[in-house]
Amino acid sequence: MEYFKKILRFAKPYRVYALLNILSNIFYALFATLAMISLFPMLAVLFKQTEPVFEKPIWNGISMGKEYLMEYLNYFVTQKSESGSPGDTLFFMVAIVITAFFLKNLFGYLAMYFITFLRNGVLKDLRNELYVKTVELPISYYSEKRKGDTIARITSDVLEIQHSFLSILELVVREPLTILFTIIAMLSISAKLTLFVFLFLPISGFLISLIGKSLKRKSDKVQKEQGYFLSILEETLGGLRVIKAFNAESRFSNTFKKSTKRFYNFSNSLLNRQNLASPTSEFFGIAAIGVILWYGGQMVLVEKTLKPELFITYMGLAYQILTPAKAISKASYGVKKGNAAAERVLEILETENPIAEIPNPIEKNTFESGIALEDISFKYGEEYVLKNFNLNVPKGGTVALVGQSGSGKSTIANLVTRFYDVNEGTIKIDDVDIKNLKKESLRGLMGLVTQDSILFNDSVKNNIGLGKKDATLEEIIEAAKIANAHDFITALPEGYDTNIGDSGNKLSGGQKQRLSIARAVLKNPPIMILDEATSALDTESERLVQDALEKMMRNRTSIVIAHRLSTIQNADTIVVLQKGEIIEQGSHTELISKKGAYQKLVEMQSMG
Incomplete structure (x- = not known):
C-alpha cells in the first residue's frame, strides 16, 4: 500500500x-x-x-x-x-x-x-x-x-x-x-x-x-x-x-x-x-x-x-x-x-532534479559587465568534453567558437544556459555564479538560436511571441522585419495567423530559421547564443539569415558557435577549440596571420 x-x-x-x-x-x-x-x-x-x-x-x-x-x-x-x-x-x-x-x-x-x-x-x-x-x-x-x-x-x-x-x-x-x-x-x-x-x-x-x-x-x-x-x-x-x-x-x-x-x-x-x-x-x-x-x-x-x-x-x-x-x-x-x-x-x-536552485536564489534582470567561464570541466559520460576551460565574454562583445565536431562548442552553450551543470569550476555573469541565480531570470537574460529550428504546431504569430507573453502584433511584425521574415510571412495564406504545421514543416529551412531569429529578437535579451544557426542553409537563405543575425547582434553580447567560418569574420574574438581545450584565440586577421589551426580550417572551407 x-x-x-x-x-x-x-x-x-x-x-x-x-x-x-x-x-x-x-x-x-x-x-x-x-x-x-x-x-x-x-x-x-x-x-x-x-x-x-x-x-x-x-x-x-x-x-x-x-x-x-x-x-x-x-x-x-x-x-x-x-x-x-x-x-x-x-x-x-x-x-x-x-x-x-x-x-x-x-x-x-x-x-x-x-x-x-x-x-x-x-x-x-x-x-x-x-x-x-x-x-x-x-x-x-x-x-x-x-x-x-x-x-x-x-x-x-x-x-x-x-x-x-x-x-x-x-x-x-x-x-x-x-x-x-x-x-x-x-x-x-x-x-x-x-x-x-x-x-x-x-x-x-x-x-x-x-x-x-x-x-x-x-x-x-x-x-x-x-x-x-x-x-x-x-x-x-x-x-x-x-x-x-x-x-x-x-x-x-x-x-x-x-x-x-x-x-x-x-x-x-x-x-x-x-x-x-x-x-x-x-x-x-x-x-x-x-x-x-x-x-x-x-x-x-x-x-x-x-x-x-x-x-x-x-x-x-x-x-x-x-x-x-x-x-x-x-x-x-x-x-x-x-x-x-x-x-x-x-x-x-520523485526524481530529483540535479540542476536544482539554491534556497532563495538571486533574481537578476540586468547584464552589466560580462560572462566568465573559470576553470570549468565537464563530462557527459566517463570522458571529459571540456578540461580546465577559461573564457571571458565582455559586455557588448562577440565571441565565436570554432573547431571540429566534438571539440566542445555546443557544450559551452548548454553550460552557459544551465541546461547542464559543470562538474568543476564556475560560470559567472557579472561576477555572480549562475548556480546562485534563479533559473528563470538567468534564461531571461539570454536568447537562443539553434541549428535545428525548434518550432511548434501553431500560428506564425504565436511561434514568434513565445518568449514574450504580452507581445503586441506590431512588436511581432517589427521583430519579423529585423529577422528578414516579414515578406515571406505576409505571402503565407493567412499571414501571421498561418499554422506552420508540426515542427514548422510547412516552411523551408531558411524560413524556419528566420522565425527562430525573430523569436529571439522579440525577447530582446542582452545576451545572445547562436549555436550553428546557419550551418543547414543554402547560400540565398544563409545570406538573409546572416543579415538578420548581424542586425540582431548589434549592441548585444553574443556567443556564436560557428560551422561556416564565413559567418564569424567580424567577431571580436574567435576561439579555436580542439578536444575541449583552447588552442588559438584572437581576431580573424590575427589568427590568419598566425597560419595555425584556424587558417587550416579556413582553407578547408575554401575561403580565400
Whole structure:
C-alpha cells in the first residue's frame, strides 16, 4: 500500500466528494440489506405464515430484536387484515420492497456521482504534476530515457492508476459495509447456519489470493513494453523522411512488430490471470450457496428450526454477499496492476532534479559587465568534453567558437544556459555564479538560436511571441522585419495567423530559421547564443539569415558557435577549440596571420 498512500495525497483537494461518497455508500449498504430483508414480510403474507397478533409488541433490547420484528410484522399484518383485504396488505408489502430497492440504487448512483469528481480530479492533478515535472527535469534526463516511455507513463499508467487504485475508494466503504450489514442480518435469521457457512470462507479466500501473486510483475512488463513501442512510434514520426529515403520502413516495422508481439504475449498472460479472478470467486461463492441450500434445507425440512420464508430471505442475503466479495477480489488484482503503474509514475515524480536552485536564489534582470567561464570541466559520460576551460565574454562583445565536431562548442552553450551543470569550476555573469541565480531570470537574460529550428504546431504569430507573453502584433511584425521574415510571412495564406504545421514543416529551412531569429529578437535579451544557426542553409537563405543575425547582434553580447567560418569574420574574438581545450584565440586577421589551426580550417572551407 506504500504507492497507494503516495497517490492518495492527490485526493486531498477532493475530500468533500470522498466524504459524500462514503456517506452515500453507507446508505447504499444499509438499503441493500434492507431491500433483501423487506422480501421476508412479503413472503410471509404471500405464504400466509403470519400468526394473528392483536397487541402491539414491546421492545426488550437488541438481543430480542428478531422476535420483536417478527411479532411486530404479525401485529401489522393483523391490523391491516382487520381494516382491509389481504390483497391490500400484499400491495403495501410490495411497495416497501420497491422503495427499499429504489433507495439502494439512488444512493448507489450518488456514490458513483461523487466519486467521479474525485477520480477525474486526481487524474487531472496527477497528469498536471507529471507534465510540470517532465518540463522541469534537465535535458540530460531525456538523453538517457526514451520519450515514448515518458508518454506512456503520463497516459496509460495514470489511467491504470485511476482504474485500479481509485476504484478501491469505491469499494473501501460500500462493499465491506454491504457484507457486514448482510452478515448481521444473516446472523439474526440463523446464527447456526451463518457460522457453518463461514467455515468455508478462509479456504476460498486463500485459494483466490494464490492467483494474484504474480500480477504486479506481469503488469510491470506490459507497461514497460507499451512505453517501448510508443518510443518506436515517436522516433518513426520524427524521422519519417530519413526512414523513407533509406527504404528502412521494413526494418522499423519489424522492430515495432516484435515489440507489439511481446506486448501481446505479456497482455494475454496478465489478462488471463486477471480474468480468472471473477469466475474463481463466483465458483467458491456458488459452492457456499450450495452448502447453505443443503444445510439450511435440513433445518427447514428435517429439524423444522427455520421457517421457509426466512430461509428464502436468507438465501437472497447469502447470494447478495457474492457481488461485493467478487468486487473486492477483483479490486485486489487491480491493486497489483495499479502498484506497477504507480511505481512507474512515482519514479518520475520523485526524481530529483540535479540542476536544482539554491534556497532563495538571486533574481537578476540586468547584464552589466560580462560572462566568465573559470576553470570549468565537464563530462557527459566517463570522458571529459571540456578540461580546465577559461573564457571571458565582455559586455557588448562577440565571441565565436570554432573547431571540429566534438571539440566542445555546443557544450559551452548548454553550460552557459544551465541546461547542464559543470562538474568543476564556475560560470559567472557579472561576477555572480549562475548556480546562485534563479533559473528563470538567468534564461531571461539570454536568447537562443539553434541549428535545428525548434518550432511548434501553431500560428506564425504565436511561434514568434513565445518568449514574450504580452507581445503586441506590431512588436511581432517589427521583430519579423529585423529577422528578414516579414515578406515571406505576409505571402503565407493567412499571414501571421498561418499554422506552420508540426515542427514548422510547412516552411523551408531558411524560413524556419528566420522565425527562430525573430523569436529571439522579440525577447530582446542582452545576451545572445547562436549555436550553428546557419550551418543547414543554402547560400540565398544563409545570406538573409546572416543579415538578420548581424542586425540582431548589434549592441548585444553574443556567443556564436560557428560551422561556416564565413559567418564569424567580424567577431571580436574567435576561439579555436580542439578536444575541449583552447588552442588559438584572437581576431580573424590575427589568427590568419598566425597560419595555425584556424587558417587550416579556413582553407578547408575554401575561403580565400
